[in-house]
Structure formats: structure tokens, C-alpha cells
Amino acid sequence: MKTESEYIVTSRLDSDFYKFTMENNFFPEFKDVPVKYSFKNRTDPVNLADHIEEKDLRRELGHVLEIPVKKTELHYLRGTNEYQERMFPETYLENLEKQKLPAYDLAYKRTGPGKKKFTLDFSGPWSPTTHWEIHGLEIVNGLYYKSLMQKLSKFEKDAVFATGTLRLLEKINILKQYPDALISDFGTRRRFNKDWQEYCVLTAAEELGKQFLGTSNVELAMKHSLLPMGTAAHETDMVIAGMASNDHEIRGAHRKVLDLWWNKYGYGLSIALPDTFGSDTGITDMSYAYAHSWKGFRQDSGDPIIFGERVLDFYKKCGVNAKDKMIVFSDGLTVENIVKIFLHFKGRVRTTFGWGTNFTNDLGLKALSLVIKVSEVMGHGAVKLSDNIAKATGKPEDIEIYKRIFRYANTLNNVCVY
């Protein structure tokens, strides 16, 4: 019999903090909205079905269905007050304790002689289906790197970890030269594996001290008394827009989400994510009042410098002193672009950096760009545009509709200054 610790996911809190802040935000009003999340591998030419056996994937996914949210984990969430007193109300926690994740829908299909691909979807009410995003990514990433490692000799494996260690050392030494460049771990979904993420997080916490703000991984935050970090992702915009019954409501979806969020959390978690349907409209969807009251923005696609300048313009027009505001950069960060972005905006706006793949999966093996995104809402196709059309998700015809509604015409597509 296998023991629990041999599974990739062993705690429901081994997830991103924003899964809980988002679920709590739409709870209870939208908890039963039927949604579908779909897995997508954006990394060609890696064919995951060549590396991951169906029985292993089923075993890991199946185990997640068996994991209860433990009493102490509920204590931890109930006791979370760094952003707002009692941010998780009892009704939400009771729902979390009782909820059962919906079954996964996995299909391996032959695509040619000796060739196969898999599809992986999760359908059910928004709460709790939302939680599959992170657990699904942890599992697929985890099994993929496990399969790569199994093909290596012991010494080759040692060399992988030695590479990861030295790269981490080099990156941390660079970051130490910019002690005001504040870093957080956003690397749960793309990590090499859980132990390596923990090693990176503990090393950063030890070496960078107050320069390291915390981790998006709630289990690690709880285990090591670090700050759990995260706010919202695109899915809230996508689901609210997906529920809309006309263009006008679709156009208003992002504004509606801003209101929902502000009414639930106030200042503590008030970092807006404006790029779901393009930052052109997403930034200016903020009212004059919100420009003043919200803490800032998160940048997750397109060119970070152009984004930041646009935010500064917006603040200027609203008469806001941008030095009191913050931009959280979180899109494909390397130490080099962390430093560039930090220096570019130094003294003009506060910046922090949610460091992902390059933090927790930089050991010399190719990192994958995998996502699990909302694909359907109430049977309609869900859409994300983002500031980089290569990161868009949705059916082509739906994407066209959203581009028209949001007057999406930004020129950032695939352009990145680094």
C-alpha cells in the first residue's frame, strides 16, 4: 500500500491563496454557476501523453478527491487577518470543509500509430470546481518532471539539483543588490516539485529576509509562518462575463468584478487585474474613486514597461500620487527583467514581483507553460484576451466577439521588450 506522502498533492491548502480569496469573493452568490475548466499545454513540441501514463494521472487526480480540508487548515484560514479581519467568514469555511471536488474528465486518445494525446476537463459548480486549477497543474507538472527524472542516473539527478541550487544562488545574489525590489513566490503551478518549491521558498526567506514578502502557496505559508499571498485571477472576470446575456453585460463584467471585490475585501486585497479583456479598457474601467482607493494593479501579460507607464498616466489623469500605489508584476519574470522593471519605475510607483516558473522550476530542464482555464460558463464558451493574444483562451469566434465588445486593438501582441 502506498502511503499518502507518496502522492503529489496531500493537502487542499497546497494551492494558491487566490483560489480561496476568489472562491470566497463569489461565495455564496455565484457558487453554483456551472463551469468547466480545461487543461491546455502551451509548450510545443512536448507531448505530455508520451511522458505521463494514464494510470498514474488517474491515481493522482483520484487522490485529490479523497483529501479533506483539515481542522487545523480551517483554523489557519479562519485566523488569516493580514489583509482584513476575518476575511473568510464562517459560512464560507463551512462550505469549504464540506465540499467535494467534482470528478475529473480524463481521456487518452490515439492520434496515430503509437501516438496518443490526453484531454483533461473538470465540470461542476464554480465552487468547488475552481480548486482543480492548481491541483491539476501540480499533478501534471509533478508527473512530467518525475518521468524525466526517472530516466536519469543517480548522478545525473544530482546534477539537476546542483544546477538548480547554483542558479538559485546566482539569482538571489543579484536580487540582494536591489534590496527594495520586493519578491514573492508565485511558483506553485509551475514548480519542479513540491519539495523543490519548499527549498526555494525557505532559501529566499532566509537569504532575502524582508525583501521576500511571502508565498502564494497556503500550505507552505502555514508550515513556515510566511505571509500567504494572492488576490484574484482572470477567472472571476471570465465567469461573470460568461454569465452575461448580452454585449452590454459582457462589457460591464470587469467593472462588476471590481465592485464585488471591493465590497468584500476593501483596501486589504485591492490589487486589480485589468488584462482579462485587454488592459486598454481594464485600467480605465477603474472609476476615479477606485483609482484613489485601490492599492494598485497586477500586470500579467504584454509589455510590463508599457503597462506600468499606462497605469502611471491613468493615475496622473485621476490626480492620484502614484508613489502611494503599487504594481505587482507577475508575468514570466526572470531576475533580469525584475531588475529592469524595478529600476525603470523606482521612485515613481511601488513595485513588487510575483516570481513564478523561473523561481521554482529552473534546474536546467525545460519548463512547461501549462494552464487550466475556465473554458465554459453555463454552457457558453469562456474568453480571456489578455495583452498578449498568444495567451488568449476561448473559441476563435468567441474571441472575435470579445475583441469587438472591448474594442481590443492593442499592439502589444507578442511584443516583449526583453
Next chain:
Amino acid sequence: MKTESEYIVTSRLDSDFYKFTMENNFFPEFKDVPVKYSFKNRTDPVNLADHIEEKDLRRELGHVLEIPVKKTELHYLRGTNEYQERMFPETYLENLEKQKLPAYDLAYKRTGPGKKKFTLDFSGPWSPTTHWEIHGLEIVNGLYYKSLMQKLSKFEKDAVFATGTLRLLEKINILKQYPDALISDFGTRRRFNKDWQEYCVLTAAEELGKQFLGTSNVELAMKHSLLPMGTAAHETDMVIAGMASNDHEIRGAHRKVLDLWWNKYGYGLSIALPDTFGSDTGITDMSYAYAHSWKGFRQDSGDPIIFGERVLDFYKKCGVNAKDKMIVFSDGLTVENIVKIFLHFKGRVRTTFGWGTNFTNDLGLKALSLVIKVSEVMGHGAVKLSDNIAKATGKPEDIEIYKRIFRYANTLNNVCVY
């Protein structure tokens, strides 16, 4: 360099839950009352100074001063809602996070050629001095058993654990025959060591299921998602009485504590401990209203059957249906007297059992009866009488004063039916 895990106490939550419920109860009103806690070994003829070296004791005690209350531990306490919503308010938790334990006062004294004894006292404001009780006991017990074990061969050590395992098995098998006899772990202060306590607690939780209610040890409760258990001890009565300026106030101390407690916690933690100055007065100090509203009593000295019968008489006089009430027995329990007490009161009043020394320190080595009790309050001697005058603490002249004030004349002294 020694690593932290080699110390006996490595977490401020490696303590009894009641330390926190009591401190929160007297916080902030009485937090600065100057008190002194003193160590006492009630087990003749063991002379602890023959077993515990001064430098080891100083090293362990000194380490406790360095341990911070961690963020996650604060989350855990903040999130504790099993007894009452938000029972630990933010002002209390901030105090807990910032507090520094006062220095310990340890003196090894020569008492003859090659002979020595030690005294161990802790003086300071009530909060945080109160926390030394459990940490001091954990350390003295821990060092004593460590010294005994160091004298054994590897095989003799194995035999100690084998004995402990078999005794635990036998006791658990007996308890399983009485599935309504509900057990909790109250054995932190007298444990053989922390790992053994953890083994006993996990075994009981696994084997006894719902018959095992939880543990008084907050660190273990947190680590294993068990219910943290505990209410109040004698020290609150002793300190409130010690602050009194006349006999009338001393006589009213226990009633004052009942009011304080009820106003702070309501029903959730309403288990009264009536024996501080003798249960004769302690039980009837409960008003008619409290007899109805409180959950029940805890028995911690004297004859448990006589105590329980007296409680039942009291309830009858107050018109209370005792079947709705609970008595927590916690005085020197063995499985034999757990079963006797359980059967005696079955169907008449709910019983639960806070199992201590015989649970966590029954491996064939003699268990010690060590206490750390309030000895002074604002410079006056503090007094506990209890229902067994052999368990009384205080200066003889003060004990006589308290006996007069509380008309202490019970005949239970040193009488135990088992």
C-alpha cells in the same frame, strides 16, 4: 552547534490550552499583577539535582526565552472557534506575539557533602509569567527521563518503549469496552517526553476514534488537527485571592473568577473548577443561575465519587437535570478508576476523563509528581487547599488563614477510594 530540535521545548504552543484560555481571561485587567511561580517536587525520595545538571537545565530554560510565537501559531489561535467565535481577541494575540517571558531564577545549593538541591522560581507580571508553568515542567521532566535513559543500554531502552507500548495497548483495549467513556489527553506536564506523548495521542486518536476527544497540548492539536482542550486551573483563583485586601475579598475570590470566566467565554468553556479552596464551598459558590447555565464541573482532588455525588446533590437542590451536565475528572486517573467512575455515574451525569501521567508516562519508570504553582501574588503568599490537603500549596500560616475563611473541614484528606 546544536539545532533547535534538540531542545525539549521548541514551540510556545507546546503547552496546555488552558494557559491561553486563562491568560486571555485575565487579560488585560490583571495582566501586570506581580506574581511568582515556584517549582515543587512532591515525589520523595527522588532528588532531581542528582539527575539534572545545572548547565543542562539553564540551557533548556534559556532556550524558551528565545522562542517566538510564530505567525502560523497566531493564525491557529485566532482561528480557534470550537468553544466560542473568536475567543482570542486581537488585543490578546498582539500581547502574546510581543511578550517576552521573564528570566528564570534557578539556584543549585549544596545541602551536604556531595549533595545538592535546586530551587526554581519565575517572577514577573502574571502575563506572561504564567506560561513558565508548563514549559518548566516539560523541561524538568524531560531532563530527568533523559538522564535515566542515558544510563540504560540500547536494549534496555528498547525494553522501556516496549513496556510503554504494551501498557498503552492494554489500556486502550480496556477503554474500547466502554465506548461512551470519553477520554482526552491532559498529559503534557508529566509526559515521558514529547515524542512519546505524540505517539500516545496519535495512537489513542486512531484506535479510540470519537471516544478520544482531543488533547490539551496546543502544538499537538495544531499539528494533527485534533481538538485543543482545557479550561481553567487553580491559579486564577489563587491570584485573585492573593490580590485581596481582606478576608471578605478572599472568600469572594472564587465567585469573582466564575463571573470573569462566564463573562468572557459564556457556555463554551463553562467548566468550573471548585476545589481551589475546597469543593465544600467551591461547588455552592455557583449561583442557582450558574448551576443552570454552566456546562459542568472539573474534579481535580479528593475522592471522585464523593465529589460527583456532591455535585449531583447540588444540581438536585437547584432543580437542574444533571443528565444535561458534565463532570470532567482529571485527578491521577488510571484506566481502572476511569472505568469505575464512568460506571458509577453512567446515566446520571455526563462524564469525561482528562487522562494525564498514566497516559503519557507509563513505561515502567517511576513517574514524578512535579508542580509549578503560584507561590506569591503582590508579595503575599498564595494558597491552594484542594480536597486533599496533601496537595495544598502555600505557607503553613497562610493555609491556616484560608482554612478558616473557607470553613475548610472536609474529611477527604488523603482518602481515596481506589
